[in-house]
Amino acid sequence: MSQEQSQRMQSMCESAKAHVDDLLVLLSKSKMLSTLYVMNCDPDPMRFSEIKKRVDSSSTTVARRLGELEAHGLVTRTAYATVPSTVEYTLTRDAIALQPSLESMFEWVLNRADSSL
Amino acid sequence: MSQEQSQRMQSMCESAKAHVDDLLVLLSKSKMLSTLYVMNCDPDPMRFSEIKKRVDSSSTTVARRLGELEAHGLVTRTAYATVPSTVEYTLTRDAIALQPSLESMFEWVLNRADSSL
DNA sequence: GAGACAGGTTACAACCTTGTTACAAAAGAA
DNA sequence: TTCTTTTGTAACAAGGTTGTAACCTGTCTC
Incomplete structure (x- = not known):
């Protein structure tokens, strides 16, 4: 492989790594997993207030996560x-x-959680 | 159900909720998913420096996550x-x-990450 | 006109988390 | 004796995140 190719490859890998990190950072934000979970539990579209209630957080945080x-x-x-x-x-399908x-x-x-009760 | 029973039930549920939240907070910490992932990739015991290298973070953070x-x-x-x-x-088995x-x-x-390249 | 409702936004203080730097311990090598 | 190594810890400044309180829209009701 030429040096140029190797460089392109490396930058691609680093780009992929950046995207992976990006997603992991996204998923690691507070209430993010809960948000996805409560939305998963019900296949129907869900309203803001319902999500907020189920996730049990402030409007600000829920709005931020949804954004x-x-x-x-x-x-x-x-809307x-x-x-x-x-x-x-x-x-979304993704x-x-x-x-x-x-x-x-x-x-x-x-x-x-059960077994630790 | 008596009111007493109902109260016990509710406190049990809240305790469970607290444990679930606790675990979600744990898993949501930075580099936590990465840490678990790199350790999963290799069934052998892994040394601190190896984990640090693969997770790509500071000693402090890696030590905190492992703790x-x-x-x-x-x-x-x-040790x-x-x-x-x-x-x-x-x-652990868990x-x-x-x-x-x-x-x-x-x-x-x-x-x-692939499809967004 | 005032209030109520859903679904937010903004500003900000309080809090949490991070990486950096310095340090430690233990023993063998130079 | 000083350097090296691994595996951390302590302290702290810098930066990030959170919830609260206030406010906004637009319309229907009282």
């Missing part, structure tokens, strides 16, 4: 011109692909 | 009286049970 998920293409935000306002969030991992992870968490 | 994992019974720390010192970390979830989660992350 980040939307920015990463993991949720879709749909309806009702009064008072209605906004629905849906997981996020749904993560469902099985999250589910078995939460099963593990629940088992572990 | 937290040990405190939660997810890794075992074994050998060599010079210079040798310390090996191993995932942590190994989490392996499949983590693996498919990382697969998802890698796929996603």
Whole structure:
């Protein structure tokens, strides 16, 4: 392999690493796993207030998490011109692909929480 | 159900919730998922410096994460009286049970990182 | 006009977390 | 004697994150 190719390869790997890190940082944010989990539990679109209630956090944090998920293409935000306002969030196909991992992870968490009681 | 029973039930549920939250907070700490992942990749005990290198973080952070994992019974720390010192970390059975979830989660992350290149 | 509702945003103080630097211990090598 | 190694720990400044409180929109109701 030429030095040029090797450099291109390395920069590609580093780019991939950056994307992986980016996703891990995203998933590691507070309430992020919970948010994805509660949205996974119900296949229907979910409203802001419902997510906030289930995740049990402040508006600010829930809004931030949902914004980040939307920015990463993991949720879709749909606003309806009702009064008072209605906004629905849906997981994208990409996020749904993560469902099985999250589910078995939460099963593990629940088992572990059970046995430590 | 008596009110007393209901109260006991509720406090049990809240205790479970606290444990779940505790685990989610643990898993959400920076480099935690990476740490578990790199340790999962290799079934052999792993030394501190090797984990640090693979996780790519400061000694302080790696030591903190490993300490937290040990405190939660997810890794075992074994020190050998060599010079210079040798310390090996191993995932516990509990942590190994989490392996499949983590693996498919990382697969998802890698796929996603790939397609965003 | 005032209040209520959903779904936020903004500002900010308080708190949490991180990496850096310095240090330690123990024993063999130079 | 001083250097080297591994595996950390302590202290601290810099930066990041959180919740709270205040505010906003737009319309229907009282």
